[in-house]
Amino acid sequence: MAKASEVKSGNILRFNGELVAVEEYIHRTPGNLRAFYQARMRNVKTGKLVEYRFRVDEAVEIARVETNDYQYLYEDEDFFVVMDNISYEQFNIPKFLFGESARFLKEGMNVIVAFESEEPIMAQTPKSVELEITYTEPAVKGDTSTNALKKATVETGVEINVPLFINQGDKVKVDTQTGDYIERVK
Numbered sequence: 001m002a003k004a005s006e007v008k009s010g011n012i013l014r015f016n017g018e019l020v021a022v023e024e025y026i027h028r029t030p031g032n033l034r035a036f037y038q039a040r041m042r043n044v045k046t047g048k049l050v051e052y053r054f055r056v057d058e059a060v061e062i063a064r065v066e067t068n069d070y071q072y073l074y075e076d077e078d079f080f081v082v083m084d085n086i087s088y089e090q091f092n093i094p095k096f097l098f099g100e101s102a103r104f105l106k107e108g109m110n111v112i113v114a115f116e117s118e119e120p121i122m123a124q125t126p127k128s129v130e131l132e133i134t135y136t137e138p139a140v141k142g143d144t145s146t147n148a149l150k151k152a153t154v155e156t157g158v159e160i161n162v163p164l165f166i167n168q169g170d171k172v173k174v175d176t177q178t179g180d181y182i183e184r185v186k
Contacts, residue, residue: 001059001060001061002059002060002061002062003056003057003058003059003060004037004054004055004056004057004058004059004060005037005056005057006060006062007022007025007037007039007054007060007062008022008025009022009023009024009025010022011062012044012062012063012065012114012116012121013041013060013061013062013063014061014063015041015050015052015060015061018043018044018045019043019044019045019063019116019121020041020042020043020044020050021041021042021044021122022039022040022041023040023041023042024038024039024040025037025038025039025040026038026039034055034056035056036053036054036055036056037053037054037055037056038051038053039051039052039053039054044121044122045121063116064116064117065114065115065116065121066114066115066116067112067113067114067115067122068084068112068113068115069085069110069111069112070082070083070084070085070091070110070111070112070113071083071085071108071109071110071111072105072106072107072108072109072110072111073090073107074107075095075105076092078094078095079092079093079094079095080092080093080095080098080102080105080123081093082111082113085110091113091120093113093120093123094120097113097120097121097122097123098111098123098124098125100177100179101124101125101176101177102125103156103157103158103179104125104129104131104154104156104158104174104176104179105125105156106129106131106155106156109125109126109129110126111123111124111125111126112124125176126176127175127176127177128173128174128175128176128182129173129174129176130171130172130173130174130185131154131155131156131171131172131174132154132155132169132170132171132172133152133153133154133155133162133166133167133168133169133170133171133172134153134154134155134168135152135153135168136150136151136152136153136162136166136167136168137150137151138167138168139164139165139166139167147163148163148164149161149162149163149164149181150162150163150164150166152166152172154172154174158179160172160174160179160180160181161180161181162181163181165184166181166184170184170185171184171185171186172184172185173185
């Protein structure tokens with residue numbers, strides 16, 4: 001157990017039996033009242049935001065979280081199988097930990113997974129990925145003067161919007177958080 005004064009932004013705490021990530025942690029000393037810490041924390045599993053005031057000497061439990069790079073291997077029903085790049089040990093990570101960005105996962109891609117005592121608690125894909133366009137309508141000459149977009153299917157099966165000059169077989173960079181086209185890759 002640690003004191004509330006030892007907590008920093010970015011720590012993972014066990015708060016009311018749940019794991020929460022500290023997003024903002026501010027020391028307040030209001031006038032002639034006692035000092036306290038104002039914390040804004042996000043539940044790791046549900047994403048729900050929690051605000052709480054800690055007394056300066058209040059005991060808190062800082063969770064020991066181990067974060068590493070892993071290589072995504074394949075999909076297995078409700079799990080993604082990832083491999084430790086050093087020990088070659090494989091782990092089953094629940095799909096919901098990756099969120100919406102999981103639809104852009106491609107075999108061999110590096111992902112970040114955080115474990116708290118052998119249990120995966122967070123997973124994240126790279127900010128952007130390079131994917132090949134497997135299908136899109138051909139561009140019509142003269143349609144490139146505006147910022148018009150067309151639908152295109154990438155190699156993971158996801159449909160995204162791309163500029164009209166993108167053709168089948170081109171590689172594009174895609175933002176995994178929003179699913180937006182960033183740029184064409186040479």
